[in-house]
Amino acid sequence: MDAAVFIVSAVVVLTGAAGVLVARNPVHAALFLVQTLFGVAVLFVLQDATFLAAVQVIVYAGAVVILFLFVIMLLGVDRAEDLGIEPIAGQRSVAAIVGASMLGLLLTVLLVGVDGPTGARGANAALGGAEDNTRRLGEALFTDHVFAVELTALLLTVAVVGAVVLARRVRGPLQPMPVVTVASATGSDDASATGSDEATATGDDPAAEADDEGEAG
């Protein structure tokens, strides 16, 4: 029974991951990611980690992927990406080699190198069954690891503030991109310099204006 559940959820997880890799449309990739996350949640249940399975579904599939979809829809980047072109020559083959060697290394370590995990069994907190998993997790979190929990609260606050600062719409005219800023700054600094520099600066201006137009549109 366990083996059947494991095999089915492993297939679900791996097909979802493959879908994320090859989906041309980002929306499809997000939906394949949901499939993988649900499969991992099933594997958590199979290992009696019921609380984490619930959190996996609620936080990952419920919040993170919805956030992804919000951003995709908000930015209108849901058009298909052409996977046929390869901007950096040999990138795909090198990535495949890197991934295959990483997998080979991991499998070698797992299957040949070590004989199971090392360490004391149940050293920190004993693992209960599925029934009292949430209670034990809560007790461990709010007694032994309460300082770390406080730190996660701080981290989440910092993340929220950072996200608001990063994503807020700037008032007034849009600032140019850093590349353009560097070019125009050089132009204004060398305003009294030779004519060739002037020519370069004015030569850069149409590009900057075109950039501004693109931002306005």
Add this chain to the structure above:
Amino acid sequence: MVVTTTWYLVLAAVLFSMGSVGLLTRRNPLVMFMCVELMLNAVNLTFVSLGADLGDLGGQLSVFFVLVVAAAEVVVGLAVIVAIMRRRPGATADDLSVLGG
């Protein structure tokens, strides 16, 4: 057939490798983020599996904190992507080479 910890670890290794390959090949920053999530999930799976194998709650506690950090990372990363995409619609990871010198 008994499901041993090794099964989970092998599955997590495959999932992690697939995520890393996706991170290296895809150019859409959003899809690259999704591949990072795949890798994080693979690591979470190893945490839970080894925790179950050792009868220790520490693995699940680690996963809890990984979840929190992943959520914070996604929030900040998506804000960065929104800020970039607002300036340059349709930018891919190859276009963001300002810091590359």
